[in-house]
Amino acid sequence: xxxxxxxxxxxxxxxxxxxxxxxxxxxxxxxxxxxxxxxxxxxxxxxxxxxxxxxxxxxxxxxxxxxxxxxxxxxxxxxxxxxxxxxxxxxxxxxxxxxxxxxxxxxxxxxxxxxxxxxxxxxxxxxxxxxxxxxxxxxxxxxxxxxxxxxxxxxxxxxxxxxxxxxxxxxxxxxxxxxxxxxxx
Amino acid sequence: xxxxxxxxxxxxxxxxxxxxxxxxxxxxxxxxxxxxxxxxxxxxxxxxxxxxxxxxxxxxxxxxxxxxxxxxxxxxxxxxxxxxxxxxxxxxxxxxxxxxxxxxxxxxxxxxxxxxxxxxxxxxxxxxxxxxxxxxxxxxxxxxxxxxxxxxxxxxxxxxxxxxxxxx
Numbered sequence: 001x002x003x004x005x006x007x008x009x010x011x012x013x014x015x016x017x018x019x020x021x022x023x024x025x026x027x028x029x030x031x032x033x034x035x036x037x038x039x040x041x042x043x044x045x046x047x048x049x050x051x052x053x054x055x056x057x058x059x060x061x062x063x064x065x066x067x068x069x070x071x072x073x074x075x076x077x078x079x080x081x082x083x084x085x086x087x088x089x090x091x092x093x094x095x096x097x098x099x100x101x102x103x104x105x106x107x108x109x110x111x112x113x114x115x116x117x118x119x120x121x122x123x124x125x126x127x128x129x130x131x132x133x134x135x136x137x138x139x140x141x142x143x144x145x146x147x148x149x150x151x152x153x154x155x156x157x158x159x160x161x162x163x164x165x166x167x168x169x170x171x172x173x174x175x176x177x178x179x180x181x182x183x184x185x
Numbered sequence: 186x187x188x189x190x191x192x193x194x195x196x197x198x199x200x201x202x203x204x205x206x207x208x209x210x211x212x213x214x215x216x217x218x219x220x221x222x223x224x225x226x227x228x229x230x231x232x233x234x235x236x237x238x239x240x241x242x243x244x245x246x247x248x249x250x251x252x253x254x255x256x257x258x259x260x261x262x263x264x265x266x267x268x269x270x271x272x273x274x275x276x277x278x279x280x281x282x283x284x285x286x287x288x289x290x291x292x293x294x295x296x297x298x299x300x301x302x303x304x305x306x307x308x309x310x311x312x313x314x315x316x317x318x319x320x321x322x323x324x325x326x327x328x329x330x331x332x333x334x335x336x337x338x339x340x341x342x343x344x345x346x347x348x349x350x351x352x353x
Binding site: 045 | 205
């Protein structure tokens with residue numbers, strides 16, 4: 001299962017929640033699949049998806065799902081220790097681990113080698129960390145939301161992207177409609 | 186040990202509605218960080234690096250909390266992309282309370298190297314910048330914090346060694 005298929009499979013679950021989505025292919029694929037005002041699309045700033053999502057979860061009570069990637073998490077690995085040392089029961093970090101930098105041409109990341117993000121996250125103090133085959137992510141995600149449990153879910157995916165357009169939304173529009181939805185949902 | 190000036194800074198942050206703070210450790214700002222951490226007015230989440238901190242602040246802002254980052258000027262070398270493509274691009278207000286190392290009175294020569302670039306980087310990014318060099322400058326902080334919120338921009342408050350020496 002590639003990222004696009006994974007995103008498609010969890011749409012019914014994430015649609016009703018606040019989603020912070022990683023820069024590049026992940027945001028573009030999510031936008032093409034199912035644009036929601038509860039989605040915050042990152043248009044730049046590689047590496048900060050987990051941090052933005054965590055700040056949002058700390059600041060308010062609604063469930064936040066940050067959809068990050070292995071390459072981006074490796075860029076900002078230390079934020080896992082911030083997440084591991086602070087509690088936000090409404091925070092779920094979903095790392096799409098396809099072992100490659102999808103947005104730049106599928107060059108391999110070190111998770112395709114010897115690096116285990118699940119072990120790093122656990123060593124950083126993140127409880128409820130699990131590496132899950134892509135096919136089972138929906139079930140695990142649904143449970144984490146229902147149990148209201150801070151979780152790190154590492155989705156084991158195949159490398160590959162789908163050809164979708166660049167997001168044509170204005171950044172101020174993205175953030176303003178997102179902030180409005182936080183109050184309304 | 187926190188000083189009266191540290192208290193005035195923390196009081197100003199609270200009075201202006203800041204509810205979320207992130208910080209990296211700093212000798213000069215240690216008193217402010219200590220008071221902010223003890224206060225129940227703020228959620229204080231220390232970060233590992235300043236770009237990570239700005240990500241936390243951006244998220245907290247979207248969640249309804251005014252945010253502020255406490256950092257050293259050397260970090261401006263780390264956060265240029267984050268300031269441009271996250272904070273400025275999405276119109277996120279972000280006061281940066283910065284210790285301005287490398288100015289007159291500095292004892293570590295290497296700090297001078299980034300001090301040389303500090304105002305140039307801020308100027309290049311068109312970030313409103315306020316230089317505090319006397320403890321009485323703290324009276325300007327309310328207005329500066331309000332201005333950041335109103336304009337939805339990052340702003341920089343540079344607090345130099347002379348400011349901290351005159352602080353009581």
